[in-house]
Ligand SMILES: Nc1ncnc2c1ncn2[C@@H]1O[C@H](COP(=O)(O)OP(=O)(O)OP(=O)(O)O)[C@@H](O)[C@H]1O
């Protein structure tokens with residue numbers, strides 16, 4: 001028992017596989033934040049006047065806001081004047097026209113990350129948009145998708161080529177004044193992905209964006225906008241990594257999803273930003289606002305996230321269930337180890353009648369990791385017969401880590417049905433021994449038990465991603481025993 | 483194959499095993515009986531490598547190796563299998579997946595090829611038929627929501643797949659209905675052979691009608707107080723353990 005506990009606690013030096021840095025010539029703006037910088041970013045991206053105005057409104061609003069302190073996370077003050085708000089690989093200034101124009105160094109980087117961008121090498125069935133620091137460097141399978149009328153491109157391209165769509169939907173789910181980090185993003189966002197699936201189209205492949213922070217002292221502020229028109233379906237995947245650095249880097253993204261009548265959006269994330277070293281030095285501050293709006297009747301939005309990286313994670317992917325009979329889902333695995341902190345959960349806002357939401361959260365804490373589930377379920381007066389099911393489980397590995405649960409429930413309609421289940425358990429010494437007695441190593445035992453604990457969430461992920469997630473979790477747990 | 487010499491074990495500050503001596507040869511079946519709390523499970527768990535217990539004295543040799551120095555998984559890979567008195571639940575992990583991983587870990591250790599999912603399924607189906615294990619149980623998470631009897635049967639199913647050299651069954655018969663008992667006994671008997679040995683911990687003579695032991699040992703207060711042939715079990719059933727307590731505890735060695 002004594003040794004087992006010590007083994008479990010011994011979470012010292014797992015390796016972060018993606019911690020390399022690509023030496024590539026970058027073009028960036030000087031550090032600091034002011035209207036000048038924002039104008040510079042907007043000009044570099046050749047943006048229309050209305051977008052610059054929108055950014056400036058956001059910036060001016062941001063100046064009046066203060067950083068939120070209610071999260072159960074702790075970090076030294078961030079110096080917003082010491083961040084570089086725009087960095088782009090130099091060769092990519094005008095954006096590549098085709099993959100042949102993409103810097104080979106960049107293609108190599110993505111290959112190293114396990115994401116080959118050459119279409120012939122790619123998994124059929126996944127179209128990838130790769131965002132490197134502040135810009136999108138490649139989007140694959142674009143033509144094939146275009147045949148179906150599906151738009152999948154970088155956000156910057158969407159601004160140039162589909163300004164009406166962008167203007168109509170940008171900020172319609174997360175207004176520029178939403179919260180400190182979303183407002184900051186609105187002022188300085190640089191790139192991200194854009195997808196539009198037209199009426200009646202079922203997107204035949206997974207759309208995927210791969211985010212990579214490379215440059216030092218750079219913040220990444222991407223903006224993703226996905227619109228599923230009536231009777232359409234799209235599944236979207238997002239993955240993220242960053243080099244290992246001693247200083248912390250800020251990642252403040254905004255994702256907006258809009259589902260029209262009978263449309264469905266499935267959004268999956270595997271977040272593996274650099275978590276910092278075992279002492280808590282370095283790592284990404286992942287302060288992200290993600291929200292979907294089920295605008296139409298019978299629409300559905302599902303968030304599935306596997307959060308294993310980042311020094312601090314602060315995100316609450318939520319759903320506004322506006323259309324009658326619309327459905328919101330949130331499936332989450334959040335793992336903290338070393339000195340990682342996560343404060344994550346969801347917001348389900350029920351507005352329409354017969355709206356339903358499901359929340360399944362699995363928190364795993366090891367080492368000195370702190371894991372907080374924070375979830376809001378709000379049922380407005382108009383939401384007759386709304387239903388919510390929330391299940392919130394925490395698993396502790398060792399006794400220096402922590403799990404915390406803050407469920408908030410606001411009900412304005414008495415016909416609502418709510419179900420809430422919560423559990424906290426320690427990984428059982430008896431479970432580990434049982435596995436070892438059958439010949440499995442202690443490490444494989446822990447990884448198997450943890451993966452079993454996450455099963456409910458993993459089964460929501462697209463196949464290849466589920467395999468990836470399991471591997472990632474196992475790698476993250478390496479060194480946690482033995 | 484197995485030799486236990488003067489084994490003393492403590493847990494929670496309390497001495498539980500107080501000098502166990504036991505020798506088990508290849509091909510033999512030994513039965514260990516004894517009142518509740520006498521230390522039977524403790525002995526089984528110590529042999530399997532449970533770290534909750536502290537060995538304060540004595541030694542255990544298994545196939546010429548110092549067993550107490552081996553990690554639990556290495557003992558398993560070298561052929562020791564323990565059927566748990568209280569099998570453990572592992573939510574979210576399917577029985578078949580669990581067992582295939584275990585079998586492959588053992589095969590890898592022995593330098594054999596690992597089984598892929600298809601090969602394994604073929605093997606599993608064969609054993610399921612043999613032990614009349616419900617296929618539905620196999621795709622369910624390990625022991626989760628299994629009835630008491632189903633858990634016990636699952637232990638024997640695992641044993642049948644892993645084909646240990648030394649199997650230690652800790653009260654596998656408790657909680658089994660008559661039919662299940664017979665099936666489990668058949669499973670155990672089919673493993674019986676020249677290259678294996680089996681230790682059966684039980685409270686009931688009933689099981690020993692099906693699995694006929696070569697030796698019966700009675701454990702009481704952390705010591706083996708009596709050893710004998712299969713008739714000892716019958717005698718015990720007749721007279722109860724108090725009959726033995728009147729007798730002088732003495733160290734018995736079976737060769
Ligand atoms: N971890 C522990 N800490 C303290 N005492 C323990 C521990 N494990 C076992 N014991 C005690 O040691 C004694 C022997 O327990 P054990 O489980 O080996 O008995 P058993 O012979 O298997 O009994 P049963 O027939 O009821 O299964 C009991 O008194 C038990 O309470």
Ligand SMILES: [Mg+2]
Nearest residue numbers: 522523567653
């Ligand atoms: Mg017992």
